[in-house]
Amino acid sequence: MGICVKPVTTLLWAIPFLFGMSAAVVERGVDTETGLRSWEWREAGVSLQLVQRLPDQTRAFFQARGFSGAAAERIANACIFQTIFRNESEQPLSYRLDDWRILHRGASGKLMTRERWDAVWQEGEASQAARIALRWSLLPTSQRFEPGDYNWGMTGFGLPSGSTFDLEMVLRLGGEKLTRTIDGIVCPPDREVN
Amino acid sequence: MRGYLLAAVLLLSSLSSAAQQAGTGLTRLAEAPLAPDFSLLDVDGNVYRLSDYRGRVVIVNFWATWCPPCREEMPSMQRAWEQLRQEGILMIGINVGEDEDTIFQFTADYPVDFPLLMDSDSSVTRKWPVRGLPTTFVVDPTGRIVYQAIGSREWDDPALLAPVRALR
Numbered sequence: 001m002g003i004c005v006k007p008v009t010t011l012l013w014a015i016p017f018l019f020g021m022s023a024a025v026v027e028r029g030v031d032t033e034t035g036l037r038s039w040e041w042r043e044a045g046v047s048l049q050l051v052q053r054l055p056d057q058t059r060a061f062f063q064a065r066g067f068s069g070a071a072a073e074r075i076a077n078a079c080i081f082q083t084i085f086r087n088e089s090e091q092p093l094s095y096r097l098d099d100w101r102i103l104h105r106g107a108s109g110k111l112m113t114r115e116r117w118d119a120v121w122q123e124g125e126a127s128q129a130a131r132i133a134l135r136w137s138l139l140p141t142s143q144r145f146e147p148g149d150y151n152w153g154m155t156g157f158g159l160p161s162g163s164t165f166d167l168e169m170v171l172r173l174g175g176e177k178l179t180r181t182i183d184g185i186v187c188p189p190d191r192e193v194n
Numbered sequence: 195m196r197g198y199l200l201a202a203v204l205l206l207s208s209l210s211s212a213a214q215q216a217g218t219g220l221t222r223l224a225e226a227p228l229a230p231d232f233s234l235l236d237v238d239g240n241v242y243r244l245s246d247y248r249g250r251v252v253i254v255n256f257w258a259t260w261c262p263p264c265r266e267e268m269p270s271m272q273r274a275w276e277q278l279r280q281e282g283i284l285m286i287g288i289n290v291g292e293d294e295d296t297i298f299q300f301t302a303d304y305p306v307d308f309p310l311l312m313d314s315d316s317s318v319t320r321k322w323p324v325r326g327l328p329t330t331f332v333v334d335p336t337g338r339i340v341y342q343a344i345g346s347r348e349w350d351d352p353a354l355l356a357p358v359r360a361l362r
Contacts, residue, residue: 061260086217086345132291132316136258140325143344148218150345151326152263 026182041182045089046173050081052188053154055161061137066130071121075134078112079157079187087145091174094144099170102157103181112156113141161190216267217345220357226338229254229331230321234311237294237301242286242311245337251361252333253278253285256324259292259300264328267346268304274349275308282362286311290319290327334361 024043031038031051040049055076062072087093102109110116114135121131139153159165166183229252233243244252255271257264275285285308289297297310313319322331323342332341340361347354
């Protein structure tokens with residue numbers, strides 16, 4: 001099945017040439033078949049792509065893995081994105097999600113990491129198998145990518161459907177600290193799968 | 195039910211659109227930590243203990259059926275296995291947190307015949323330096339982890355396998 005992602009906006013940031021490589025680019029896209037929106041940041045051979053996941057998708061995924069309806073609903077409505085982190089630079093890349101910030105309506109918040117989700121569940125609300133599935137389906141809370149490595153994982157921003165927020169990311173690339181912001185990210189809409 | 199099926203199709207579509215290409219290369223682990231031993235069952239009930247394979251090179255892949263890049267690399271792992279098994283190199287897939295029925299159904303779509311072991315409570319996975327799926331390690335004949343790959347790879351690429359073969 002050929003899927004076309006149509007880039008609708010490209011921003012070239014006024015960031016100097018770092019590490020002798022390209023300046024930062026944020027490309028926004030809309031999947032012409034599903035209508036899902038995406039944001040991809042690229043700089044110096046490193047990229048991070050966020051793709052909306054409809055609450056219906058997430059609800060079905062976690063119910064199939066043993067979460068109760070209420071628990072799956074809670075995850076589904078936590079502004080979930082599929083996330084792809086890729087290191088095609090020639091240096092190691094590392095991050096800690098606890099260093100990242102969600103900027104929304106003048107307030108600053110943190111991502112829903114594996115550890116924060118673990119603290120959410122009440123006794124009997126989620127089986128061990130369900131928690132294992134959630135843990136491993138989320139983007140790792142911290143990671144070090146060597147050149148050529150990449151990861152997929154879900155990220156949760158804990159905001160209502162349709163919310164718009166900026167994401168401030170902190171990365172280390174070859175020992176250099178980078179702080180970058182992707183602005184205008186929109187939480188997936190709570191619509192049914194057509 | 196119809197909604198769930200559509201959701202699954204939509205999920206796969208959106209993920210396919212996000213997928214680009216496999217990662218590249220293997221990272222040499224300078225400290226070469228001792229590989230944590232394990233004793234796990236495969237889907238047929240056979241026991242596999244890593245320490246039983248001391249003296250051989252072992253590729254250990256951590257994966258799950260729902261993980262798109264894990265699925266993506268399975269066919270190339272099978273192609274690599276068809277070569278490596280004749281060279282005395284073992285390949286093992288350790289499934290994280292799923293049951294034998296789920297894995298059995300998966301192998302109908304992704305036929306592989308290297309051992310798929312079940313780490314149902316993820317206790318083995320937590321002892322290895324795994325943070326995300328898939329992650330693959332190469333264990334040398336002395337039982338040390340000497341290479342690592344985070345994310346999928348084209349495992350039948352001769353350039354990727356050259357350093358693995360050199361460990362024999």
